[in-house]
Amino acid sequence: MRENPLEQARLLFIRRWGEMAASWGISRTMAEIHALLYLAPEPLCTDDVMEQLEVSRGSASTNLRQLENWGLVFRIHRRNDRKEYFEAETDVWQMFEIIIRERRRREVQPIVETIERCLVLVEDGRREISGEGPIDVDAFQKRFTEIREFTEAMNGVFNLVSKAGRLGLKPLAKQLARLAR
């Protein structure tokens, strides 16, 4: 089994996927579980995960739950079997959409709201110090508006890409990509 190339590929991918996740603020184990399920030909149960990745029951449970919350993994019940099985989303475009949507909600939204708040504060400040001092309020404000414009543009780009994926327009995305060169 150790020198079976298919098995080698499987283990290599799982390891690398976990390593990469670390630099993206995702725990190594969670990513490894995701990779394991992504490659699995059929749903796995908690004990399969524990055994294959050598993690504790607690860790497996917690991470599977989190993956489920992200919407990247589904819980499956089987008749005459109390165990729960888990299956990964295998459409990479769908995965992309899920990840972007969730990260936007959890991590981008707060900064967008902060920018809006900052712009309000800058307006307040501008009124307060009108005709006073050498402070360049315009330049200060510009830093905020530019970030806002950027996030709006990015928002749109991601919508476009995910729409392209959803409609099965993968070739279109490629086409778009080629345009850029």
Place this chain on the structure above:
Amino acid sequence: MRENPLEQARLLFIRRWGEMAASWGISRTMAEIHALLYLAPEPLCTDDVMEQLEVSRGSASTNLRQLENWGLVFRIHRRNDRKEYFEAETDVWQMFEIIIRERRRREVQPIVETIERCLVLVEDGRREISGEGPIDVDAFQKRFTEIREFTEAMNGVFNLVSKAGRLGLKPLAKQLARLAR
């Protein structure tokens, strides 16, 4: 100073930028320093950073160096002044390009290479087990090719977006974005 709205905005933004960074695998302090410099009307020196963010000299030095390595911050020398000053890249499109280019090089490239390697291994495995057992090699291989296609498409999209920014075609990016709705 505490109730000056401009100052409030500045502190709020720095705080939030640092918090957000944590979920993206970037250290809080490094992000705060970046935000501080991004909003600063003129270059700051190490002591300014230490004072304003209440961090040690070692931390300031290390993080400034890292930001410089990323290309997000520039080191500036002044005549008749031994101190070094630091200034942030303020063009957000440029920032985006830098961040994507660096993360791609450091974090996406390894997974791409792994995928290629996996595909080679799968071909080896296919030969080895030809006409044997019930293992569905095709399905297994498909998981890898789909990720490869996806990364290629993404690559192209990012090239397009960064080109749009580079050419000053920000309105185009917005237009593209609107298309998606």
Place this chain on the structure above:
DNA sequence: TGGACCTTTCAGAAGATACTGAAATGGTAG
């Protein structure tokens, strides 16, 4: 050459994050 001034480095400390193992909880069938 020596001293003033700054930056970098790094060992140890602090802090954050994730994991373990076991107890508590939940749910199902007899």
Place this chain on the structure above:
DNA sequence: CTACCATTTCAGTATCTTCTGAAAGGTCCA
């Protein structure tokens, strides 16, 4: 209701990351 099986929770622990403070390293000028 009880026994059984599986999942969840959580306090304690391990591990990894980042920070601190001080010493070492550079550089410039008198």
